[in-house]
Amino acid sequence: MLRLDNLSLPLDWTMATLTEAVLRKLRISADMLQSLTLAKKSVDARDKTDVHFVLSVDVKVKNEDAVCKRLKPGVAHRVNPPVIPPLQKARFLHPPVVVGAGPAGLFAALTLAQAGANPILIERGRPVEDRTQDVAAMQARGELDPDSNVQFGEGGAGAFSDGKLTTGTKSPYIRTVLQTFVDHGAPEDILYLSKPHIGTDRLKGVVASMRREIIRLGGTVLFETRLTELIVRASHVEGVRVQCRGEEREILTDCVLLAIGHSARDTMQRLFQQGVMMVQKPFAMGVRIEHPQALISQSQYGRSWQHPALGAADYKLSVHTPDGRGVYTFCMCPGGEVIAAASQVEGLCVNGMSYHARAGRNANAALLVGVHPGDYGDDHPLAGFVWQRSIEQAAYLLGGGGYKAPVQRVEDLLSGRATTRLGDVLPTYQPGVTPADLRDCLPDFIIENLKVGIRGMDGQLRGFAHPDAVLTGVETRSSSPVRLNRERATLMAEGLDGLFPVGEGAGYAGGIVSAAVDGIVAARAAMERSLI
Numbered sequence: 001m002l003r004l005d006n007l008s009l010p011l012d013w014t015m016a017t018l019t020e021a022v023l024r025k026l027r028i029s030a031d032m033l034q035s036l037t038l039a040k041k042s043v044d045a046r047d048k049t050d051v052h053f054v055l056s057v058d059v060k061v062k063n064e065d066a067v068c069k070r071l072k073p074g075v076a077h078r079v080n081p082p083v084i085p086p087l088q089k090a091r092f093l094h095p096p097v098v099v100g101a102g103p104a105g106l107f108a109a110l111t112l113a114q115a116g117a118n119p120i121l122i123e124r125g126r127p128v129e130d131r132t133q134d135v136a137a138m139q140a141r142g143e144l145d146p147d148s149n150v151q152f153g154e155g156g157a158g159a160f161s162d163g164k165l166t167t168g169t170k171s172p173y174i175r176t177v178l179q180t181f182v183d184h185g186a187p188e189d190i191l192y193l194s195k196p197h198i199g200t201d202r203l204k205g206v207v208a209s210m211r212r213e214i215i216r217l218g219g220t221v222l223f224e225t226r227l228t229e230l231i232v233r234a235s236h237v238e239g240v241r242v243q244c245r246g247e248e249r250e251i252l253t254d255c256v257l258l259a260i261g262h263s264a265r266d267t268m269q270r271l272f273q274q275g276v277m278m279v280q281k282p283f284a285m286g287v288r289i290e291h292p293q294a295l296i297s298q299s300q301y302g303r304s305w306q307h308p309a310l311g312a313a314d315y316k317l318s319v320h321t322p323d324g325r326g327v328y329t330f331c332m333c334p335g336g337e338v339i340a341a342a343s344q345v346e347g348l349c350v351n352g353m354s355y356h357a358r359a360g361r362n363a364n365a366a367l368l369v370g371v372h373p374g375d376y377g378d379d380h381p382l383a384g385f386v387w388q389r390s391i392e393q394a395a396y397l398l399g400g401g402g403y404k405a406p407v408q409r410v411e412d413l414l415s416g417r418a419t420t421r422l423g424d425v426l427p428t429y430q431p432g433v434t435p436a437d438l439r440d441c442l443p444d445f446i447i448e449n450l451k452v453g454i455r456g457m458d459g460q461l462r463g464f465a466h467p468d469a470v471l472t473g474v475e476t477r478s479s480s481p482v483r484l485n486r487e488r489a490t491l492m493a494e495g496l497d498g499l500f501p502v503g504e505g506a507g508y509a510g511g512i513v514s515a516a517v518d519g520i521v522a523a524r525a526a527m528e529r530s531l532i
């Protein structure tokens, strides 16, 4: 198999024009070409007058050695797909328990099920399809605006909400994650797009299909089942205690994969009391910023911005700041919405999502400032949660209650005044917003860094500091403020045999793909241990 990179093609390219370009590059005739598949597709918009695609393709050709001999260096190279060691049949005394059905838990449970381990996956929330009915019921009861687009993922708050599958991590298992999503109904283009995206609306089906597969392979999935504590004897895990629809239960096991996410504050508190070792870690905090999507697409794509092959443009920006914290954009949602992501009563935090079509009027992204343990006000491992909570409560009050969010126009933030009325950009956050001054809920150092960031980013993306662009408060859960200590070799918790801390909540992932990869790797480590 040969890989050809950096094939520049116009926006209206077809498979026919691509094939011609490949035949020209390889200097072969059409009958020599056996197969051609897209390996990578990205947009090159550096020159706004010549926005085009850059493709990589994998091709199978007759007499590959002879073809390669004739090619100049760099035209093509042989591809060797990552070697994934085969799964060995696991040997657990009792079925392993996976806690949390986010990407880390779901992929851990699927990997264990594929190895015949009959895992038990417990999730405190409810299945995604039930949560969709919840929304309809709340709308019927008038608690939510009839056309509001509040979304729930499986179990926890929006764990799969947007489904952007970009990641900065490198792992041979990334391909396994993407292929698994495709096997369960995700669009094929996630296998080659440089910025793969499934979309909230398509994800529900993918997640439910993966869950059915776990059950088909002998696994058990228990919803509305919350881990309350571990059963530990002489530093060995012997089981878990759970609350299942109000009833206390014990599940015997010597293997627990803990994938509880960054918002399980109650569970983390109990684990800390049980002696599970954990430390504070840095994360980032800020707001969501919203612009008209048309403005972003025009700034990114110039006169080609409405070409149907392009879709809504995205951006990824960062600015160094004098105090070294830095400001960056995160989880950008083209044509998406700002959504509620709170998990505690009278606490408010926001996040973002978009449907597969990305056809909404606004673009939004998290605008985050680096924060670190020194900001948490105490050196207790869980102090970061307390600090987050205090800011979320302040935002709730500033929004005026009812989970309305405080908003401020960019011009007002930069001029140091409260917003009293909104301009041309209408926020998408539901159930509603309250014009405010975000200095009343966020620390000064965050506000000052946001100002420096917005001015700096306006130089990178024209219109970023649009006076009517809207800032919605507060984005407090970009990742977890705590890490559970785990041994590098076994991936088990330090000093506690049989516990595998996994994913974002354990402090070892940020985002869907890296959490899923961590789930796979931890499941394999648990299986290796079962074979000892």
Ligand SMILES: Cc1cc2nc3c(=O)[nH]c(=O)nc-3n(C[C@H](O)[C@H](O)[C@H](O)COP(=O)(O)OP(=O)(O)OC[C@H]3O[C@@H](n4cnc5c(N)ncnc54)[C@H](O)[C@@H]3O)c2cc1C
Binding pocket: 099, 100, 101, 102, 103, 104, 105, 122, 123, 124, 125, 154, 155, 156, 157, 158, 159, 160, 161, 162, 163, 164, 165, 166, 225, 226, 227, 228, 259, 260, 261, 262, 263, 264, 267, 331, 339, 341, 351, 352, 353, 502, 503, 504, 505, 509, 510, 511, 512, 513, 515
């Ligand atoms: C609105 C929103 C949109 C996002 N969009 C994207 C995106 O587009 N791309 C991206 O890469 N990332 C995105 N993220 C971040 C991404 O969702 C997380 O990084 C990822 O889900 C982390 O996976 P995880 O499995 O470690 O934890 P989670 O997905 O948080 O899953 C943890 C699960 O554990 C359950 N749980 C917690 N405590 C217990 C307990 N005691 N007992 C049983 N179950 C428990 C929770 O209910 C939850 O379902 C988004 C996040 C949000 C909130």
